Amino acid sequence: MSGYLSYFWARRAEILALTGEHLLLVLVSTLLAVAIGVPLGVALTRRPRLARPVLGFANVVQTIPSLALFGFLIPMPLIGGVGARTAIVALIVYALLPILRNTYAGIRSVDPAVLEAATGIGMTPGQRLKSVELPLALPVVLAGVRIATVVSIGLATIAAAIGAGGLGVLIYRGVAIVDHRLILAGAVPAALLALAADAGLGALEKRMSG
Amino acid sequence: MSGALSSVIEFRAVRKAFAPGQPVLDGLSLEVADGETLALVGPSGCGKTTALKLVNRLLDHDGGDVLVFGRDVRGEDPIALRRRLGYVIQEAGLFPHWTVRENVEAVPRLLGWPREKAMTRSAELLDLVNLPAAEYGERRPRELSGGQRQRVGVARALAADPPVLLMDEPFGALDPIARRAMQREFLDWKKRLGKAVLLVTHDLREAFRLADRVAILDRGRVRQVGTPRQILDAPADDFVRDFVSDELPIS
Numbered sequence: 001m002s003g004y005l006s007y008f009w010a011r012r013a014e015i016l017a018l019t020g021e022h023l024l025l026v027l028v029s030t031l032l033a034v035a036i037g038v039p040l041g042v043a044l045t046r047r048p049r050l051a052r053p054v055l056g057f058a059n060v061v062q063t064i065p066s067l068a069l070f071g072f073l074i075p076m077p078l079i080g081g082v083g084a085r086t087a088i089v090a091l092i093v094y095a096l097l098p099i100l101r102n103t104y105a106g107i108r109s110v111d112p113a114v115l116e117a118a119t120g121i122g123m124t125p126g127q128r129l130k131s132v133e134l135p136l137a138l139p140v141v142l143a144g145v146r147i148a149t150v151v152s153i154g155l156a157t158i159a160a161a162i163g164a165g166g167l168g169v170l171i172y173r174g175v176a177i178v179d180h181r182l183i184l185a186g187a188v189p190a191a192l193l194a195l196a197a198d199a200g201l202g203a204l205e206k207r208m209s210g
Numbered sequence: 211m212s213g214a215l216s217s218v219i220e221f222r223a224v225r226k227a228f229a230p231g232q233p234v235l236d237g238l239s240l241e242v243a244d245g246e247t248l249a250l251v252g253p254s255g256c257g258k259t260t261a262l263k264l265v266n267r268l269l270d271h272d273g274g275d276v277l278v279f280g281r282d283v284r285g286e287d288p289i290a291l292r293r294r295l296g297y298v299i300q301e302a303g304l305f306p307h308w309t310v311r312e313n314v315e316a317v318p319r320l321l322g323w324p325r326e327k328a329m330t331r332s333a334e335l336l337d338l339v340n341l342p343a344a345e346y347g348e349r350r351p352r353e354l355s356g357g358q359r360q361r362v363g364v365a366r367a368l369a370a371d372p373p374v375l376l377m378d379e380p381f382g383a384l385d386p387i388a389r390r391a392m393q394r395e396f397l398d399w400k401k402r403l404g405k406a407v408l409l410v411t412h413d414l415r416e417a418f419r420l421a422d423r424v425a426i427l428d429r430g431r432v433r434q435v436g437t438p439r440q441i442l443d444a445p446a447d448d449f450v451r452d453f454v455s456d457e458l459p460i461s
Binding site: 111113114116117118119120121122123124127131132135136 | 266268289290291292293297299300301302303304305306307316317320363366367
């Protein structure tokens with residue numbers, strides 16, 4: 001055990017730098033996924049007939065193996081190529097479904113009596129969305145963001161395969177030279193990040209629903 | 211032109227169907243006079259809630275006219291119209307993430323009242339419904355009993371001092387004791403405020419207790435409208451006679 005610790009300690013600068021890269025990949029992709037997924041989820045509640053096909057499509061996209069998706073994206077113009085940009089696009093694709101689905105479900109779960117009261121006292125549709133629907137859906141939306149974040153932290157390790165950096169770099173290098181200490185130097189911080197994100201966003205979610 | 215001066219709400223041969231050939235309202239004509247409480251009563255499916263929702267344009271009618279203060283509601287901006295009409299629904303429909311005070315101040319805030327004025331007003335109304343702001347103002351709806359929530363619903367509807375209240379089964383979700391207490395309070399508010407009230411209820415007993423006049427609806431039409439006394443003493447037809455004897459078996 002102490003052997004591992006001193007091994008990690010000796011590589012702390014590199015581990016820290018790669019953790020930073022990793023976090024940046026996850027942060028940027030999750031924020032963009034929220035920026036796309038929440039408005040799209042709201043739009044689906046306004047057009048319920050589109051909800052099934054759109055959510056179904058997002059579900060199917062989710063089943064594409066991540067390594068394959070990274071590979072598909074490389075030759076794409078604008079969003080493709082080798083590097084962080086392509087990885088972020090792929091991570092957005094995976095983060096989108098939980099955020100979209102939870103936004104849709106969260107808004108649909110608002111008590112119809114509350115909505116009728118909001119309309120009946122003279123709120124405009126915009127006021128109703130901003131001051132009633134979104135606040136009441138917030139805990140469910142946040143649960144989606146939490147799932148998306150935790151999944152992205154794991155997936156982002158694969159992004160190293162297309163030169164996007166992050167903790168996956170250590171894992172791939174470890175696999176290549178069959179050094180499990182190196183694999184763990186990437187995997188352990190990634191797992192800790194995922195646990196921390198889960199706990200932190202979980203606590204926020206609880207406060208919002210309290 | 212009957213009652214053109216004093217009628218607050220008027221239905222003229224109103225028709226409404228949700229599906230072709232299945233009218234919910236089939237030539238409904240009715241007037242609510244200023245300061246009067248008129249109850250719409252009838253079996254479920256008679257169109258009473260639909261009629262009420264035409265007034266604040268939660269629904270739009272297909273034919274005939276619905277007038278509020280003599281003006282066709284279809285010519286009004288629905289948002290502005292709703293802010294002028296107090297609206298109370300079953301289960302109150304309070305905003306669960308807002309405090310009691312914030313709920314009561316909802317319409318004044320939509321109307322852009324200054325904070326001070328809205329707070330004075332909400333304190334006044336919470337007093338009226340026996341939920342003093344100092345004790346209840348900062349609570350959330352889930353911390354209240356059903357009867358207390360319903361009182362907050364009434365206070366919210368009264369906040370901007372609307373000349374008309376629309377009440378859709380306001381006490382329908384309450385247990386008999388709370389319901390009776392709310393009915394007594396309603397009579398007290400009514401005397402003090404002098405507002406026109408259109409009350410929808412399935413409970414004839416409640417209608418007789420609370421309303422000045424009662425309209426018995428059946429399949430989208432008025433069978434009889436009159437004071438409780440008139441309906442008891444001279445039912446207009448067999449339907450009314452049967453409805454009254456079913457609902458009030460003792461009398």
